[in-house]
Amino acid sequence: MRPRSLLLLALFFVLFYLLNTATEEPADPVITGSRFEQEFDYYMSTVDSTRFNAEGESRYRLQAERIVHFPSPELTTIDAPQLVIYEGQSGPWFLSAAYGTIEQDLERAEEKLELSENVLVQHTDNNGETYSIYTEALTIYLDSRYLITESDVLMETENREISSQGMTADLMTKHLTFLGNVRGRYE
Secondary structure (H helix, E strand, C coil): CCHHHHHHHHHHHHHHHHHHHHCCCCCCCECCCCCCCCECCEEEEEEEEEEECCCCCEEEEEEEEEEEEEECCEEEEEECCEEEECCHHHCCEEEECCEEEEEEECCCCEEEEEEEEEEEEEEECCCCCEEEEEEEEEEEECCCCEEEEEEEEEEECCCEEEEEEEEEEECCCCEEEECCCCEEEEC
16 A cells, blocks of 8 residues: 555544544533533433322322433422422412422421422312412422412402512412512402
């Protein structure tokens, strides 16, 4: 073989090696497109999960496009979460948002789910009246079934509308408290 052919062959192998190593996956997993660009230890797509209590009754059901768990600090991100909270005979509460995160609240010693962007809470009571609550951020304490937000809130029913800056809600007692700048309209 001529030296020129050997040089071209060597150049071809070097180019092949560089292209091959440049397209390999990184050794440490990193989620792109997530709100958190860091190492994760697992993820799930097209999630449909139900949590039960000790008696075997459904506590809540979580559906999501994607769930990503990060070990340090322990945090789970959720894309397009849809949550159904079952509360005895009064019917379920439906919650949805663009994003969510789940982490342990050390003060309350329970998990909290923080929903953000286009948060919607809906519930139909025993009288058939449907409540729709709109906000941009909402924290849900999953065990105590307690909701809290400091964001602007709009609650609508068939003939009422209440707006407020901030709200708390106890789903077990069905008690809602609007925190500030409360305005209402009744038709």
